[in-house]
Structure formats: C-alpha cells, structure tokens
Amino acid sequence: xxxxxxxxxxxxxxxxxxGGRSKPVVWMVLPALLMFTAFGLVPLxxxxxxxFTQWDGIGAINPAGLDSWKAVLSEPGLLHxxxxxxxxMALSWVFQTPLSLLIGVFLASHKRYRGFLxxxxxxxxxxxxxxIAITFSxxxxxxxxxxxxxxxxxxxQDWLGQGNLALGVLVFVVSWQFIPFHSLIYQGGVRQIPTSxxxxxxxxxxxxxxxxxxxxxxxxxxxxxxxxxLMVVGSLTFFDLxxxxxxxxxxxxxxxxxxxxxxxxxxxxxMGPASVIAVILVLVxxxxxxxxxxxxxxxxxxxxLEGA
Amino acid sequence: xxxxxxxxxxxxxxxxxxxEGGPRRRSSVLRWNWIGGSFGWLWLVxxxxxxxxxVITSFKTRANYYAQNPLAPPTSPTLENYRQVxxxxxxxxxxxxxIVTAGATLPAVxxxxxxxxxxxxxxxxxxxxRTVNGVFLMGxxxxxxxxxxxxxxxxxxxxMYDTLLAIILPSIAFAIPLSVLVLANFIRxxxxxxxxxxxxxxxxxxxxxxxxxxxxxxxxxxxxxxxxGLGVWNGFILPLILTQDPAQRTLPLGxxxxxxxxxxxxxxxxxxxxxxxxPILICYAVGRRQLLSGLTAGFGK
Numbered sequence: 001x002x003x004x005x006x007x008x009x010x011x012x013x014x015x016x017x018x019g020g021r022s023k024p025v026v027w028m029v030l031p032a033l034l035m036f037t038a039f040g041l042v043p044l045x046x047x048x049x050x051x052f053t054q055w056d057g058i059g060a061i062n063p064a065g066l067d068s069w070k071a072v073l074s075e076p077g078l079l080h081x082x083x084x085x086x087x088x089m090a091l092s093w094v095f096q097t098p099l100s101l102l103i104g105v106f107l108a109s110h111k112r113y114r115g116f117l118x119x120x121x122x123x124x125x126x127x128x129x130x131x132i133a134i135t136f137s138x139x140x141x142x143x144x145x146x147x148x149x150x151x152x153x154x155x156x157q158d159w160l161g162q163g164n165l166a167l168g169v170l171v172f173v174v175s176w177q178f179i180p181f182h183s184l185i186y187q188g189g190v191r192q193i194p195t196s197x198x199x200x201x202x203x204x205x206x207x208x209x210x211x212x213x214x215x216x217x218x219x220x221x222x223x224x225x226x227x228x229x230l231m232v233v234g235s236l237t238f239f240d241l242x243x244x245x246x247x248x249x250x251x252x253x254x255x256x257x258x259x260x261x262x263x264x265x266x267x268x269x270x271m272g273p274a275s276v277i278a279v280i281l282v283l284v285x286x287x288x289x290x291x292x293x294x295x296x297x298x299x300x301x302x303x304x305l306e307g308a
Numbered sequence: 309x310x311x312x313x314x315x316x317x318x319x320x321x322x323x324x325x326x327x328e329g330g331p332r333r334r335s336s337v338l339r340w341n342w343i344g345g346s347f348g349w350l351w352l353v354x355x356x357x358x359x360x361x362x363v364i365t366s367f368k369t370r371a372n373y374y375a376q377n378p379l380a381p382p383t384s385p386t387l388e389n390y391r392q393v394x395x396x397x398x399x400x401x402x403x404x405x406x407i408v409t410a411g412a413t414l415p416a417v418x419x420x421x422x423x424x425x426x427x428x429x430x431x432x433x434x435x436x437x438r439t440v441n442g443v444f445l446m447g448x449x450x451x452x453x454x455x456x457x458x459x460x461x462x463x464x465x466x467x468m469y470d471t472l473l474a475i476i477l478p479s480i481a482f483a484i485p486l487s488v489l490v491l492a493n494f495i496r497x498x499x500x501x502x503x504x505x506x507x508x509x510x511x512x513x514x515x516x517x518x519x520x521x522x523x524x525x526x527x528x529x530x531x532x533x534x535x536x537g538l539g540v541w542n543g544f545i546l547p548l549i550l551t552q553d554p555a556q557r558t559l560p561l562g563x564x565x566x567x568x569x570x571x572x573x574x575x576x577x578x579x580x581x582x583x584x585x586x587p588i589l590i591c592y593a594v595g596r597r598q599l600l601s602g603l604t605a606g607f608g609k
Contacts, residue, residue: 024512024513024514025425025429025437025513026430026434028514029423029426029440031423032419032444032484032488035477036444036481039480043455043457043458046455046462047458103347103348103351106344106347107348120356122592123356124355126538126585126588127581128541128542128559131585136358138571144373145378176358239453243548244567258453261453275457275458278455278457281451282450282454
C-alpha cells in the first residue's frame, strides 16, 4: 500500500517550476567528474594527440603528422607484441576457464569446506603482482629455486630463460593468481541455478555428467561471459607481473603490448610511437569488450543488476 | 540478506530461490562431483605451496636455505632477514604506501559516493547526470597502462614529478568508475519510501546523503574501500613512471628494487614479500569482520 503513495508526489514535484529535485543533487557529481576528466578523459584524448607528435619525454613536443604511426605499423615489433598479447590472453583463458568452472561447481555444492576454502583461495588476490612475480622468479630460479633444492630433474629447468617455457610460466602464474577469483564467481553463478532443475533432471534419470552439460553449463552462460570478459580484458593489464617476472624476455618472448609501449616510451624515449601503441591497446581493449558484450546478447548487464 | 539464511522453501516455490536458499538438495546431486573435488583440493595445494615456501624460507639463514630441503621448515629460525629488510628503508616505503593508499582511496570513495547518490537521485530529471553516468561506464574500459604517457606529461607540467601526490591524483581518477557503479547499485536498493520520509521531514539532499544513504550503504562502502585500497597499495606502474627518487618509493617498487639489489639472497627477498603483504592480510581480516557487522547492522532491522 505504501508503495503506491510516492509516485503521484514525484510527478507533482518534477512538474514543479522550481526545478524539481534534480537541481540540488547535480553539483554532487562534479568532484568525481572533475577528477575523472583531468586524469582519465584528458589523458585518453591526450594519448591520441601525442601519437601525432614527436617527443623524447623531456624536451619540447613537436607535431610529426603520421610519422609515428608509419614507424610503428611498419615495424615487426608491433605485430610480435600483438601476437604475444593474444597468445597470453588465449592460453590463460583456455587454462583458467575449465579449472575455475570445475572448482566453482565443487565449491558451490560442498557447504562444509566452502568457507574454509574461500578464505585460503582469497590469498593470491591480496598479493601484489610485484610480490607474486618476485616469489615465482625465486621459486623457479635454476640455481637457487625449488627444482635445484629438491634435486628433481624435471623441475630443474631454466624456466624463465627459454621463450616457450617462460610463456608457459607466465600463463601458470596468471592462473595461480586468478583461478581462485574466477572459481568464486562460478560458485556464485551455480548457486543461482534453481534447485528444481536438478530435481527434474534426477527424476528424468540424467547422470551427473549429463546434468553438468545439460543444466549447469547452459545456466552458467552469463557467468561464463562475465568471467571471460574479466579474464580477456584483464589480460591486457598484466604489465606489472610481466615487467617484474621476465621484463618481456627472454629476448622478446613475453613482450606484450603494454610492455612494448613502456620500452618504446620510457626506455627508448620515443613517446610518439609509444602513444601509437597505447592507442592500439585502447582499441584492442574496447573491441574485445564490445565483442564479448555482443556475445552476451546485451543481457549480461541486466542479469548482473538483478544479482546485485 | 536475512532471507537467505532461512531453510529451503517448499519445492513448489523452488524456482524463485536464488540465494543460498536450497543447496541441500543440489548437494545430493553433485556430491560425487569428484573431478571438481579433486581439482579443488589440488589447486588449493598449488595455491598454498608457494605461500608456505615464502613464509618458511623468510625465517631461514642463507646458509641454511642452500643446504636444506627447500620445503622443510627452518632448523634454526632467524629474524635476521627481516632486520635486513627493515634496514633497507622499508619503513619509509611503508609510510609512502600508507600515505598514497589513504590519500587516494578515501577521497576517491567519498566523491564516488556523492556522484553515485546524485546519479541515482537525479538521473530521472537530468540529462546531464545520465551523460555523466555513461562517461563513467565507458571509463571502466580504459586500461590505466594505455594512458600513462599523457599522465606523465600532465604530472611534469604540474611540477609534481617525484611526489606522492603524483601517484595519488591519477589513482583517484581510476578508482572512480567502478566505485560509482557499485555504490549506485547499492543506493538504488534503498527503499524509495525512506527518501520520501526524509524529504517530508525537511531534510536537504546533502543531509539525506549523510544521514540516510551513508549508513545504509556502509557495507558497500567498506567493500569498495577495501577493493580500491588494495589496488592502490599494490599499484606498480604509476610509481614506476611518476617517481625516481628512492625516498618516494612505494612498497611494490621498493620490493622490485630490493630484489634487483639482493636477488641472490632469496630468504631476505622473501622476507620483504612477507612484510609488504602482512598489512593487507591484517586489513582483510579486520575488514571482513567489519563487513559482516555492517551487513547485519544495515539490513537486519
């Protein structure tokens, strides 16, 4: 009954010549808008602007037309770092998704261990990427690390010294850091599935495997899209981890776009070309976000709002 | 929230169950999910093993570390590594991290909260606010790394290079979009009748913001603060690019340079990892409890 009362008042208010109720609140958005404009929007436009200039990071900024774009697009470094970026993205998705799904389903159904596991699973999320990278580079050190200490031949590799191995290690470390997080997302998703569906499946005599593929997996569609979006877009931001773990090496085996940008801009002092790479990074990120959104049919945001 | 602790409702209403309502039935179906189970426990070992190794190794002497099985606990535990780390100016890095984290997170959450309130309360009657909301949503997709070059330029032009403020200002900006999104969702959950009764009592929007919305969204505020604080505390690229002076280093950057200097001394490096992580673990433990009490205080009535 009480719920019916407010609307007429609100209608009366908004047609009020004194401006209704939106005026007194508008100013409250200004501090946030100002900060975000100054250090978010202006830099976003600025990076596009800087990509048409020549700048060494210290001296004067000179317009340079399309020089930087031509230089970057004709260089093999860009294609290579794009390829490494997609490789890291794809491999970490392929490795993380099935494991997170399985663990999430497991966590959702075992109430007894759930709290205990969730607390421990959270720990990698609290560590800084720098700390994680330092730990794993010490752990995998061929001379002082775990492999050397335990004397197990298989573990005693030059993990970070060979291109393919280093890439594998990177994917593993990323998974170590983020699988727990995605498992918790999937756990939440599984718990949203109506129990009646499982009961119906049981009555129909469906086995566990069949139930998983016919009910759990389709019902988790939006959870999978959410988790995948976070994984894919997040994989563009692995700068800290890679910078400390391998610094893009050995050679350029793990040099992703963000690292390529850093090396070009802050090591080689070519801010123009570095800005070009940054623009490409933004475009890749936006493109992926839009693509995944389309896959979700645009309904992903609705279901998220329902859950909140 | 309180509803979720009730026992499973009768079967006819089961379709509407969304929260923790009825896992009992489901668990009987999935109980023998041994593949997921074994992966769950296996991955726990994978997660915990490096953490166990960090902690035990940080208490070993260097000689002990090279001589012993790396997974065995230290035979003669020592605090020498920690002493060495603290002497390497880590107290200063710690203070810097604390200033940057508090200085970025608290203002960011407060102005995001004000913005979220304005967006929820005013969007219906203001195209400007709807546009701003759209701008913030778009902001979620901007990766910080992609805009560090212009940020670097702005910071130099503002004569703020090599100051903690240089790290704080962009950190605030990049905490805003997600904070506004989450807080707006929570403010939307506050019943409209409460806003109306505040208004009828003659409260201003500013008063309603602090006396109604703030207490009712406290759990969300705590969560957002912890999340953003963690991000700033662990932030690496902004300190890397915007500072140079060792006196302005934050902990992650300090860790990195310490590793560069003492990389061979594995126990000392790992002690530095433990020391920089400890404050987060303590905050998480404290914050979690506050989170729970916030939930019961906010929604239990």
